[in-house]
Amino acid sequence: AQSVTQPDIHITVSEGASLELRCNYSYGATPYLFWYVQSPGQGLQLLLKYFSGDTLVQGIKGFEAEFKRSQSSFNLRKPSVHWSDAAEYFCAVARRQTGGFKTIFGAGTRLFVKA
Amino acid sequence: NAGVTQTPKFRVLKTGQSMTLLCAQDMNHEYMYWYRQDPGMGLRLIHYSVGEGTTAKGEVPDGYNVSRLKKQNFLLGLESAAPSQTSVYFCASRFPGGNVDEQFFGPGTRLTVL
Numbered sequence: 001a002q003s004v005t006q007p008d009i010h011i012t013v014s015e016g017a018s019l020e021l022r023c024n025y026s027y028g029a030t031p032y033l034f035w036y037v038q039s040p041g042q043g044l045q046l047l048l049k050y051f052s053g054d055t056l057v058q059g060i061k062g063f064e065a066e067f068k069r070s071q072s073s074f075n076l077r078k079p080s081v082h083w084s085d086a087a088e089y090f091c092a093v094a095r096r097q098t099g100g101f102k103t104i105f106g107a108g109t110r111l112f113v114k115a
Numbered sequence: 116n117a118g119v120t121q122t123p124k125f126r127v128l129k130t131g132q133s134m135t136l137l138c139a140q141d142m143n144h145e146y147m148y149w150y151r152q153d154p155g156m157g158l159r160l161i162h163y164s165v166g167e168g169t170t171a172k173g174e175v176p177d178g179y180n181v182s183r184l185k186k187q188n189f190l191l192g193l194e195s196a197a198p199s200q201t202s203v204y205f206c207a208s209r210f211p212g213g214n215v216d217e218q219f220f221g222p223g224t225r226l227t228v229l
Contacts, residue, residue, distance in 0.1 A: 009155070034217070043119070043205055043220035044158075090157060102217070105157040107134075 002027050004093050004106035012112040013081050021076040021109050023091030023102040029056070032094040032101070035065055038108075039087045047089075050074065086113045117141055119221035120198040121206050127227045128196045136191040136224050138206030147189040148173075148218065149181060151202040160207065164189055165211070196228045 003026045013019050022054040025031060032051045036044040048059025055067040065076045074091060088110045119140045129133055138147065145166050150158040150179030162218040164183040178200060180192045190210075193200060203225050 002158075035135075036220075040223070044218075044220045045220070046205075046217055049217060103160075107155050107157040 002020040002031075002093065002095060002102070002104050004091055004104050006089075006091055006106035006109045008109045010112060011109070012114060014114050015083050016080050017082045018065075019076075019078045019085070019111070021089050021091075021111070023072065023074045023076065023106060024072050025091075025093045026072065027093055027095060029095070030069070033065075033102075034092040034094070035059065035063070035074075035076045036090045036092060037061075037087050038090065044090060047076070057100060081111075081113055083113045083115070086111055116227055119206055119208055119219050121196065121204075121221040123224060124222070125170050125225050127210045127229065128193075129229050130197060132196050133192070133194050134196065134226075135193075136206075136226075137203055138189045138208075139187055140189075140206075140208040140219070141187060142208065142210075142219065143186070143220070144208035145186070146209045149179070149189065149191045150203060150205045150207065151200075152223070153198040153202050157169065160189065161204075196226075200226065201228045202226060210229070 034049045035047040038044045045064050048057050050057045050067045063078050070088045088108045090108045091106040094101045122137045148163040149161040159175050162181040164170045167186040169182045182190045203223050205223050206221040209218045
């Protein structure tokens with residue numbers, strides 16, 4: 001069955017430090033992969049997506065993610081975190097099915113940024 | 116261009132009461148979705164629609180009904196609310212076709228059932 005695992009429920013990093021959020025998926029074929037961010041009281045916003053080609057994808061707000069097929073991972077990174085990055089981050093995987101796509105979301109990782 | 120909007124933003128119900136959540140999008144998207152978000156569980160799909168007049172069940176449809184009478188609107192109904200339906204509800208939409216299922220989300224409705 002298709003699944004998405006975000007091993008870290010929450011992470012705390014210092015402002016200016018680097019960040020890596022982990023995401024592992026279970027899916028037979030090459031999936032479509034996404035990272036969304038949810039700021040407090042807001043809906044989800046797409047950060048980046050991967051569906052083919054270069055395995056290192058760039059997103060908005062200085063984020064990037066790398067698809068590693070051998071590890072079934074799609075980790076999100078940022079070299080220098082800003083206080084405004086404090087939010088909840090969701091990894092998602094989609095696959096084609098009759099009538100469209102089926103998208104599964106991970107449970108989310110909440111990022112805290114300390115001064 | 117407002118994107119995806121949801122009304123109301125907050126609501127408190129008593130057990131057994133009914134209500135309807137409204138989702139509206141002005142992007143001419145065909146596909147629309149209703150999710151619920153619960154702590155530690157991410158987003159779970161309740162119902163979805165692939166076009167005006169069509170609806171389909173998602174992962175957790177029990178206790179909910181939906182209607183898509185107009186392309187731009189997707190309504191989520193709770194006929195007899197239960198405390199287990201306390202959650203944050205998100206609506207999303209997207210274009211049909213294409214290679215990537217990028218969804219656009221509304222700001223959410225926080226529902227508490229007492």
